[in-house]
Amino acid sequence: MENQILITGASSGLGRALVEALSGDGARVIAVARPSKRLEALKALPHVQIEPLDLGDTKNFEVWAKRVAQDHGPLKAIVHNAGIQHTRRFRTQRTLILCKRSP
Ligand SMILES: NC(=O)c1ccc[n+]([C@@H]2O[C@H](COP(=O)([O-])OP(=O)(O)OC[C@H]3O[C@@H](n4cnc5c(N)ncnc54)[C@H](OP(=O)(O)O)[C@@H]3O)[C@@H](O)[C@H]2O)c1
Numbered sequence: 001m002e003n004q005i006l007i008t009g010a011s012s013g014l015g016r017a018l019v020e021a022l023s024g025d026g027a028r029v030i031a032v033a034r035p036s037k038r039l040e041a042l043k044a045l046p047h048v049q050i051e052p053l054d055l056g057d058t059k060n061f062e063v064w065a066k067r068v069a070q071d072h073g074p075l076k077a078i079v080h081n082a083g084i085q086h087t088r089r090f091r092t093q094r095t096l097i098l099c100k101r102s103p
Pocket of ligand 1: 008083085
């Protein structure tokens with residue numbers, strides 16, 4: 001399929017913004033995230049189809065990928081954007097000790 005793009009992490013943030021922008025530009029978008037109402041809501045956008053998947057579920061990934069390839073056909077691009085972020089304070093107790101030790 002021409003102009004068909006698969007986006008992971010499509011249910012929020014950067015992924016969701018990309019889905020909205022590409023859909024608005026007329027691209028066909030396959031939106032991927034774990035099953036949820038916010039993923040379902042993307043179906044209201046033009047040319048957007050959803051394919052729920054927990055990317056942590058490696059056991060079922062191959063079956064899912066084969067089915068998606070069969071159902072949707074070739075992709076022009078994949079935006080593998082899904083992720084989580086753990087932010088820690090830079091100045092931890094350990095970094096403070098190391099700073100005090102340096103000359
Ligand atoms: N925002 C920033 O400042 C920043 C900076 C550096 C890097 N990044 C990276 O850029 C990407 C997007 O960031 P964001 O701020 O837009 O993040 P976000 O709003 O938290 O969105 C993360 C997306 O990943 C999906 N996701 C998380 N775990 C998943 C799983 N196990 N299976 C399937 N989908 C999963 C979430 O969907 P569900 O939870 O609905 O499944 C959601 O759609 C992330 O990889 C992030 O680490 C962001």
